[in-house]
Amino acid sequence: MARAQDRVVPTKRRRVLAKILQTIFDIGCCVVSTSSPDSSLSFLNQNHYFFIQYMAGTVDICYWHCVYSYEQAAHTRPTPCHPDPLSAVSKLTNIKALGSRMLRKPASHRVEGASVTQDPSNTTELVFRVREEEKHNTRILNLRIDSCKWLLSDGRYQGDQEWQPYGCMMHHYSQIDTKRCLLYLVYLKQHNHFVFIGDSRIRQLYTGLLEHLDHRDQGDPTSTTGPDNQHSDLNYINSKLRIKVDFIWSPYVSPHMVQHFNQWKSEKEPPSVIVAGSATWSIKESNASLHSVKEYSTNLTRLVQAIDGIVAKKSKVLWTLQEPVDEKKLHPSRTMITNEQLNKYNQAAIQILQHSAALLWSSSRLVAQGTLNESPDGLHMSPLALKHDTQILLNMYCNDHMNFNDGTCCSSSEPYTTLQVVTFSILGISSVLALTMFVRRKCQRCQGTASIEFSPLNEQSKQAAETSIYTLVCSLGRMGCIMAYFFLCDRTSFFMKENKYYSPISFWLPLAYILALGLFFTEDSRFTKVLHRDQTEEWKGWMQLVILIYHMTGASGILPIYMHVRVLVSAYIFLSGYGHFCYFWQRGDAGLVRFFQVLFRLNFVTVLLCLCMNRPYQFYYFVPLVSFWFLMVYLVLALPPQVTATSSKSNPLQYLYLVLKFVGLFSVITILYMSEVFFEKVFVTRPWKALFVTTDDDIHEWWFRWKLDRYSISYGMVFAVVYLLAQRYNLLNDNNHSNLFSPGIALSVTLASLIAVGSYTTFSFLCRNKLECNEIHTYTVFVPIVGYVVLRNISGVLRTRYSSFFAWFGRISLELFICQYHVFLAADTHGVLVLVPGYPVLNAIITSFIFICLSHDVHRITYALLPFAVPQDWRLVLRNAVLFLVVLVPIGIHDGMF
Secondary structure (H helix, E strand, O other), rough: OHHHHHHHHHHHHHHHHHHHHHHHHHHHHHHHHOOOOOOOHHHHHHHHHHHHHHOOOOOOOHHHHHHHHHHHHHOOOOOOOOHHHHHHHHHHHHHHHHHHHHOOOOOOHHHHHHHHOOHHHHHHHHHHHHHHHHHHHOOOOOOOHHHHHHHEEEEEEEHOOEEEEOOOOOOOOOOOHHHHHHHHHHOOOOOOOEEEEEHHHHHHHHHHHHHHHHHHHHHOOOOOOOOOOOOOOOOEEEEEOOOOEEEEEEOOHHHEEEEHHHHHHHOOOOEEEEEEOHHHHHHHHHHHOOOHHHHHHHHHHHHHHHHHHOOOOOOOOEEEEEOOOOOOOOOOOHHHOOOOHHHHHHHHHHHHHHHOOOOOOOHHHHHHHHHHOOOOOOOOHHHHHHHHHHHHHHHHHOOOOOOOOOOOOOOOOOOOOOOHHHHHHHHHHHHHHHHHHHHHHHHHHHHHOOOHHOOOHHHHHHHHHHHHHHHHHHHHHHHHHHHHHHHHHHHOOOOOEOOOOOOOOHHHHHHHHHHHHHOEEEOOOOHHHHOHHHHHHHOOOOOOHHHHHHHHHOOHHHHHHHHHHHHHHHHHHHHHHHHHHHHHHOOOOOOOHHHHHHHHHHHHHHHHHHHHHHHHHHHHHHHHHHHHHHHHHHHHHHOOOOOOOHHHOOOOHHHHHHHHHHHHHHHHHHHHHHHHHHHHHHHHOOHHHHHOOOOOOOOHHHHHHHOOOOHHHHHHHHHHHHHHHHHOOOOOOOOOOOOOOOOOHHHHHHHHHHHHHHHHHHHHHHHHOHHHHHHHHHOOOOOHHHHHHHHHHHHHHHHHHEEHHHHHHHHOOOHHHHHHHHEEEOOOOOOOEEEOOOOOOHHHHHHHHHHHHOOOOOOOHHHHHHHHHHOOOOHHHHHHHHHHHHHHHHHHHOOOOO
């Protein structure tokens, strides 16, 4: 056990850690400074700089919070990095003084003061964002969450110029996805009719939608043209897709536009979506007069009643706020169209239409602003912004009807099932009972009830039983609260969700921090064996942290990273085979108690999540995978003749039996792999079919996962045999802190291991086809794994030291892998959970902290419930197993298992 004082980080070590983190972060700053500046990256720079200074003890945390609030209110961009120590200290002193002043000012004064220093174009944007934050807080409190307003109100550019809406996930609609949506709506007896009414900017949205539909090849467009084709009504009809798209030229909010809205209001079936907006022509023709703004407001007021009537018939009306212009690129005839004038018209539209049923489309303004330098004439949107606006429209129109996991904007929450109600009812009752018992025990302690030590024997037995019941009920009650939080995060719209976007710095910078922390918290282990407990927990820990970063940043599209993560998953299964074989070899325990203990530890949380979250067992693919391979290991080792260390030592013929068992295992795996039809017949057989198919009754996901790591468990078992035999015949010595081999052999083995690891890394960069890479990976994955094991253990110094930081995470690695689906990621792992909208780095820190705490608590609850679910008496174990199957029978009948 590590000493208590080793776990406390003294001031000197904190300063060393701060120095390491500062060096790593300076490298990240240089990378960021070469790319396009982003507000989220600025926020990252500011927070990490103060975090590093806080670790060094040179700044108090209250100043960090204060300056953060002021920076965000004023929308100023902090200095990315401070390479000069004197300038850093000088700036820190100024910030402290600023923080002291800000602590004496109300928050409202800070925002007001900040907005005064902005130019008019930025002031309106600040007002928009503050209003949206207030609206979001109100929606959260009232539980009336409308992600459509999030989609249309705010967002930011993220990753490789991808648009991220505020608080929800946007699916990228291909032409095929759009066709499926339109045809499905026709099947639901809904008409697809889009109307765009306004000036040339609205016409650009019309043409953007038509380009997405590719009308040139599949439509039969017709147009009604006037003397000037640019200033005319346009019409598009696609009989195959049953869609009609109209553009009505109406550059002013005039009686002409009001007439059209009144006409749609009187129709039995008005258009499905109406997109309207105008202002530039009014500014141009009136030479930016104030009278034109008043006339604009008056005519907008006449539209309100018609808009409300149209929306009452289940149509949607979008009023597009005016995008900013690049005044340097404008034609001389448009010089009066300034951002200040456009903001006046936007404010008039917000003031009048915010109380109507119209949806204010302000995110289009932000989309265009982000690519303003790519605008062809300074007035109209760039092609990239037009594509994003088209995707926003399609997400608004289709998401609620399509089953896309990565499209939560405008999508209703998943309806709950009867099984979920029953499960949460049981857990809820447990939570109430746990609270009641907790209060009762507190009252007993206050009354001075005798303790167990000084009670009679019968009283001791009674109190021990009560303590056991209390532990059981409290564990279930705590699990009920955790499951409720899981459900709230991932099965409702209470918390926001965002898409995952990969960028090199978002992936590699957290890895560098994790590596620095892991190396910092190293200590001596009391074990000296190869792959001892501390070392395997450390290995599982850093692998799990890498996988979490990989999932959160969406790095699966980068083939070299994907291949290395595949090695990490295979290594976990490799360790599973190695550990189970060594346990059985040394102890010879292949009883039912051991078997069900392992299965319970692996599957308790997963089965409970399946019941609470309404997801199939195969959704948590890693648990079915390791459970299946544990079953295979158990069958190989438990079937007679059983081969253990004791039996093989007295009877060398046992080695032959072991070889035959391995040959049989490899043969069964190869036969299943050679015939996918036979594989499906085996695993689609009832009643265990439900364990291997997805929600769509598809087994291909299980086939892919199974064949990818089909030999990894065998590699681990074979490595365990080789290691144990080498240890038995004194081919290596790991009983002390010395090296495993003599210097000459150690040097050769180390060189071979480096070549092994480097060869796989080279292969991952040279391989271009993911399917081919996966096939080769299956047969070669043992090379980097064994290479790492040798490098980690060949030196006595490395073998007997480990990272307690990584080992702590390794002990809860399984819970981390399972719980990430709902409280770290979101929308079935397609997005990330958002607790702090608008600040990705701060959100990642808070989300990660809560996620890790919950995973640790789930780990403790699992082990607390283990003695109740799997007692030491095998007869009681069989009884519990039968009871569990009895509970599963009605569930299986309902789901078609029988």
